[in-house]
Every structure is written in structure tokens, then in C-alpha cells.
Amino acid sequence: MTQIAVVYFSGYGHTKVVAETFAGAIDASLIEIDQNGEITEQDWQTLNTAQGIVFGAPTYMAATPWQFKKFADASSKIWFTRGWQDKVFAGFTNSASLNGDKQVTLIQLQTLASQHGGIWVSLGLLPANTKDAKREDVNNLGGSVGLLVQSPSDASTDEIPTGDLETAKLYAKRVQSIVEKLHG
């Protein structure tokens, strides 16, 4: 049984749906960073014992929200002791625009994982980018570093494009299989 933890922030619930979809596909632990940028001591323990850690955050002003950054800064205590060295890492972001500068956020998550000495898992899926491609297709947003999700600005939390959520499930399975190969 793999131990994977998804740690995420969501201001308005859309990224929470993505986190739940990802975690639900592989029975991973879910850790929500609260509106003050905090997680509990037990949450830190869950991360410290996990074989894989998945970062999730919406894109706000072309970056992770400050609450996620507060969590990232707090992880510097673990960085000092190399506590997350060689764990498997992955990440996702969600924003309103098709592009919306999501890549900037994803690179932030990948870099945080690298600071911790982690092994980053890319998305590993071809893009759906032909003339016939539709928003419902897997990886229609054409991600490679990690998972990209678009929640249109007027979409409720149950209106996130199904193709993006399907992509989340496939990425989750890939992360799980890499954890099994490295730690199984």
C-alpha cells in the first residue's frame, strides 16, 4: 500500500475538487492548508512519513496564493534536516483562464520539490491539440510538467471541465506507479 499525501490550498473550493479527485483515484491522504496558511502537527507527520507528496494550489496573480507560500516557507524546517529527500513529488494548479500563467505556479511547485531533494513526476500524457480536440479530452490544456486545470471564472465547483478531472486521475495513477517502483 503506497502512502501518498496531497497537500493543497483552495480559496473558493475549485482546487479542492481537483485535490479530492486526484486523491480519490489512488486513496491518498488529503491535507488542506487553511485560510491562514496552516496545517496541523499531525498533517506534518503525515507528510514526513509519506512516500509521495503532491502539491496543489490555484494560480492567483501568476503564482501560488500566499497561504501556500506560508506552508512552503514553513517546510524549510524539514529542508534543513533533508526530511523529504528522495520522496516522489508531483503537483497541480487550477485557474480561470486557459493559460492564465499556470505554468509559473507549476514551476514554483516543481522547484519547491527540488529544494527538498525530491523526485518530480511529469504528467506523462500526450496533449489533445488537433483541430478535432475538445475541452473534454484528456490533457486538452497540453501540460507536461504537471497537471493543469481550468475552472472558468463563472463556473461553480461542480462545473470543472471533466477532461481536466480525468487528466487528474490519470496523473494520480502515474504518481502511484512511480512510488511503487521506487519505494514498493
Ligand SMILES: Cc1cc2nc3c(=O)[nH]c(=O)nc-3n(C[C@H](O)[C@H](O)[C@H](O)COP(=O)(O)O)c2cc1C
Ligand atoms: C486573487 C486572485 C487572483 C487570480 N489570478 C489568476 C491568474 O493569475 N490567472 C488565472 O487564470 N486565474 C486567476 N484567478 C482565478 C482563479 O485561479 C480561479 O478562480 C480558481 O478556480 C480559484 O481556485 P479556488 O476556488 O480553489 O480558490 C485569480 C483569482 C483570485 C481570487
